Amino acid sequence: MADVAARLAELGLxxxxxxxxxxxxxxxxxxxxxxxxxxxxxxxxxALPATGVVGEASGLVTPxxxxxxxxxxxxxxxxxxxxxxxxxxxxVRVVKVTGFVASDPAFTGQPGVINGASELLGRVFGEAxxxxxxxxxxxxLPLGSPVEVELVLxxx
Amino acid sequence: MADVAARLAELGLxxxxxxxxxxxxxxxxxxxxxxxxxxxxxxxxxALPATGVVGEASGLVTPxxxxxxxxxxxxxxxxxxxxxxxxxxxxVRVVKVTGFVASDPAFTGQPGVINGASELLGRVFGEAxxxxxxxxxxxxLPLGSPVEVELVLxxx
Amino acid sequence: MADVAARLAELGLxxxxxxxxxxxxxxxxxxxxxxxxxxxxxxxxxALPATGVVGEASGLVTPxxxxxxxxxxxxxxxxxxxxxxxxxxxxVRVVKVTGFVASDPAFTGQPGVINGASELLGRVFGEAxxxxxxxxxxxxLPLGSPVEVELVLxxx
Numbered sequence: 001m002a003d004v005a006a007r008l009a010e011l012g013l014x015x016x017x018x019x020x021x022x023x024x025x026x027x028x029x030x031x032x033x034x035x036x037x038x039x040x041x042x043x044x045x046x047a048l049p050a051t052g053v054v055g056e057a058s059g060l061v062t063p064x065x066x067x068x069x070x071x072x073x074x075x076x077x078x079x080x081x082x083x084x085x086x087x088x089x090x091x092v093r094v095v096k097v098t099g100f101v102a103s104d105p106a107f108t109g110q111p112g113v114i115n116g117a118s119e120l121l122g123r124v125f126g127e128a129x130x131x132x133x134x135x136x137x138x139x140x141l142p143l144g145s146p147v148e149v150e151l152v153l154x155x156x
Numbered sequence: 157m158a159d160v161a162a163r164l165a166e167l168g169l170x171x172x173x174x175x176x177x178x179x180x181x182x183x184x185x186x187x188x189x190x191x192x193x194x195x196x197x198x199x200x201x202x203a204l205p206a207t208g209v210v211g212e213a214s215g216l217v218t219p220x221x222x223x224x225x226x227x228x229x230x231x232x233x234x235x236x237x238x239x240x241x242x243x244x245x246x247x248v249r250v251v252k253v254t255g256f257v258a259s260d261p262a263f264t265g266q267p268g269v270i271n272g273a274s275e276l277l278g279r280v281f282g283e284a285x286x287x288x289x290x291x292x293x294x295x296x297l298p299l300g301s302p303v304e305v306e307l308v309l310x311x312x
Numbered sequence: 313m314a315d316v317a318a319r320l321a322e323l324g325l326x327x328x329x330x331x332x333x334x335x336x337x338x339x340x341x342x343x344x345x346x347x348x349x350x351x352x353x354x355x356x357x358x359a360l361p362a363t364g365v366v367g368e369a370s371g372l373v374t375p376x377x378x379x380x381x382x383x384x385x386x387x388x389x390x391x392x393x394x395x396x397x398x399x400x401x402x403x404v405r406v407v408k409v410t411g412f413v414a415s416d417p418a419f420t421g422q423p424g425v426i427n428g429a430s431e432l433l434g435r436v437f438g439e440a441x442x443x444x445x446x447x448x449x450x451x452x453l454p455l456g457s458p459v460e461v462e463l464v465l466x467x468x
Contacts, residue, residue, distance in 0.1 A: 039290030134351030
């Protein structure tokens with residue numbers, strides 16, 4: 001267990017304020033040694049930087065932009081997890097990432113998009129940030145978000 | 157841990173019969189202190205009250221109707237969980253809700269739909285009913301169901 | 313806990329080589345008594361036997377073909393789980409299966425497709441292979457795969 005706050009600062013990242021859940025639920029819940037986060041959208045200061053579906057065609061959110069949004073969603077998920085922990089230093093490892101990508105039916109590059117989340121977790125936690133993962137392409141996400149990321153973490 | 161049966165009665169609700177799984181699987185499985193339910197459709201007496209995708213356009217399932225279906229799916233999920241518990245009084249808390257909404261590509265109100273499930277769980281379990289949640293919009297669901305809800309519960 | 317290797321041989325199955333993850337993640341992670349696999353595509357010798365969405369219309373992947381692909385995804389998921397276990401004999405039971413089916417919007421037979429995975433797990437593990445399950449129809453999956461299957465296993 002590292003000094004996660006220091007590591008975030010080294011990376012030029014700041015743990016954001018937790019977005020208010022979009023309904024009657026919590027940002028994260030701890031059960032035993034696991035923390036389950038709610039699905040996180042890539043909010044920055046309370047707004048989505050982009051909306052729409054991801055794909056290669058003109059007018060769609062580009063895979064490159066979506067990758068950055070996935071990284072932001074992962075950072076927001078860490079902020080969500082922190083609401084039920086004394087500190088992110090209690091994270092023993094990232095267990096599972098599920099990444100939903102609002103996808104044009106012709107778009108099959110979901111893994112590249114969700115790599116934005118996976119790589120952020122690797123940069124923050126090192127080896128402990130490596131996780132199992134599913135990436136799927138869905139029809140639509142809340143508020144038109146291009147991506148949504150949820151985490152399962154093991155904690156001390 | 158409350159008297160869940162009494163609380164359901166107060167709310168005018170009855171734990172339904174468990175729908176036969178749509179394949180070679182179980183309504184719920186317990187592992188340690190966690191119960192994972194199968195994804196539940198909003199069956200009432202063995203039939204889906206509505207089918208189709210959710211959206212604002214004419215001919216689609218309305219978000220308001222879908223919200224009621226999500227509540228029913230959550231109630232069915234409690235019935236599923238009860239198959240592996242002596243009593244729902246063993247539920248310590250609702251940990252995670254995942255809500256899938258069969259969505260018109262233009263529909264982004266999945267959180268409002270899945271609030272039907274979240275609010276039912278809050279009414280039944282109070283503070284212990286508050287959970288982490290993901291809501292996503294998918295292309296199609298089994299049998300044309302507009303919604304599907306699965307739960308992870310912590311049990312005593 | 314049975315002799316899973318012998319059982320696979322009886323069934324004419326061989327545990328495949330683990331597909332390289334499509335990004336910066338691991339095939340499976342163990343946390344306590346649970347193993348979470350990454351979402352598995354139906355790779356055979358490093359290639360997808362079919363791509364496209366599943367449906368009844370001409371030109372689509374048939375539900376029957378998709379069912380076989382779901383079985384293969386489940387077998388690949390067992391290979392993924394084996395990477396964090398000394399042996400699959402440590403599997404106490406299959407807890408949860410989530411099956412994503414890339415679906416034509418008119419296709420609602422996701423349960424029949426994911427039965428391919430459920431039945432394989434039942435054949436391999438017997439009663440211990442019975443699990444809770446969600447099956448959903450999504451817009452698109454990585455690399456154009458028609459199906460993706462992830463597992464949660466309880467291990468000794």
